[in-house]
Amino acid sequence: SQELEQSPQSLIVQEGKNLTINCTSSKTLYGLYWYKQKYGEGLIFLMMLQKGGEEKSHEKITAKLDEKKQQSSLHITASQPSHAGIYLCGADIRWTGNQFYFGTGTSLTVIP
Amino acid sequence: DGGITQSPKYLFRKEGQNVTLSCEQNLNHDAMYWYRQDPGQGLRLIYYSQIVNDFQKGDIAEGYSVSREKKESFPLTVTSAQKNPTAFYLCASRTTRGGMNEQFFGPGTRLTVL
Numbered sequence: 001s002q003e004l005e006q007s008p009q010s011l012i013v014q015e016g017k018n019l020t021i022n023c024t025s026s027k028t029l030y031g032l033y034w035y036k037q038k039y040g041e042g043l044i045f046l047m048m049l050q051k052g053g054e055e056k057s058h059e060k061i062t063a064k065l066d067e068k069k070q071q072s073s074l075h076i077t078a079s080q081p082s083h084a085g086i087y088l089c090g091a092d093i094r095w096t097g098n099q100f101y102f103g104t105g106t107s108l109t110v111i112p
Numbered sequence: 113d114g115g116i117t118q119s120p121k122y123l124f125r126k127e128g129q130n131v132t133l134s135c136e137q138n139l140n141h142d143a144m145y146w147y148r149q150d151p152g153q154g155l156r157l158i159y160y161s162q163i164v165n166d167f168q169k170g171d172i173a174e175g176y177s178v179s180r181e182k183k184e185s186f187p188l189t190v191t192s193a194q195k196n197p198t199a200f201y202l203c204a205s206r207t208t209r210g211g212m213n214e215q216f217f218g219p220g221t222r223l224t225v226l
Contacts, residue, residue, distance in 0.1 A: 004154075006154070009152075030212065031212035033214050033215070035217075040200070040220070040222065041219060041220060042116075042118075042202060042217035042218050042219045042220050043155075043202070043204075043215075043217040044217075045214045045215075045216070048212065048213075048214050050211075050212055088154060088155065090155075090215070092212060100145065100157065100160075100215065101157070102147075102154040102155040102156075103154055104152075104153060104154040105153075105154045
């Protein structure tokens with residue numbers, strides 16, 4: 001789907017480094033979700049953001065939703081090999097009906 | 113424990129054969145979804161259902177069919193009309209009550225058509 005643009009497509013970082021993944025929509029998002037996926041497995045829910053300017057953190061992962069509710073970022077502090085995987089943003093986009101769209105994903109590799 | 117199950121994890125079929133992928137949830141969720149994931153791509157919505165006996169096409173419904181006869185079950189049939197069925201298929205569900213809610217995902221089924 002082109003409704004959500006995610007960047008970068010892939011990321012290789014040294015263990016201990018910080019990193020940021022972005023998710024952008026041309027339209028207002030009514031709910032923004034971040035998921036993590038290990039190759040060949042299902043998606044694990046990380047965080048949900050609903051309000052403009054909202055920020056949530058869990059362990060070393062912080063997600064933010066901008067004031068216009070069109071862009072979100074996922075920031076990992078002091079990355080670890082356990083952070084490796086595919087990160088996907090998903091969103092409720094009401095104007096197309098009650099559907100749910102995903103970004104194309106960001107593949108993260110953390111080098112020990 | 114509550115959750116979503118998909119079976120089988122790996123499925124092989126000959127070209128031209130229909131195949132049905134199972135998805136069951138015991139989370140009492142109203143909405144259920146089927147996605148397809150190809151290498152290097154995100155998830156694309158095939159079908160979704162908000163209530164029993166009702167379902168809607170997603171972005172790539174051609175060559176697929178679904179049914180929702182029970183709240184707990186949302187099987188997906190990949191028909192011979194699907195031109196490129198080899199992919200990883202993910203089922204998800206979520207509650208539709210109380211505003212925005214995250215989707216819960218099953219472990220996926222990898223379908224390979226020979």
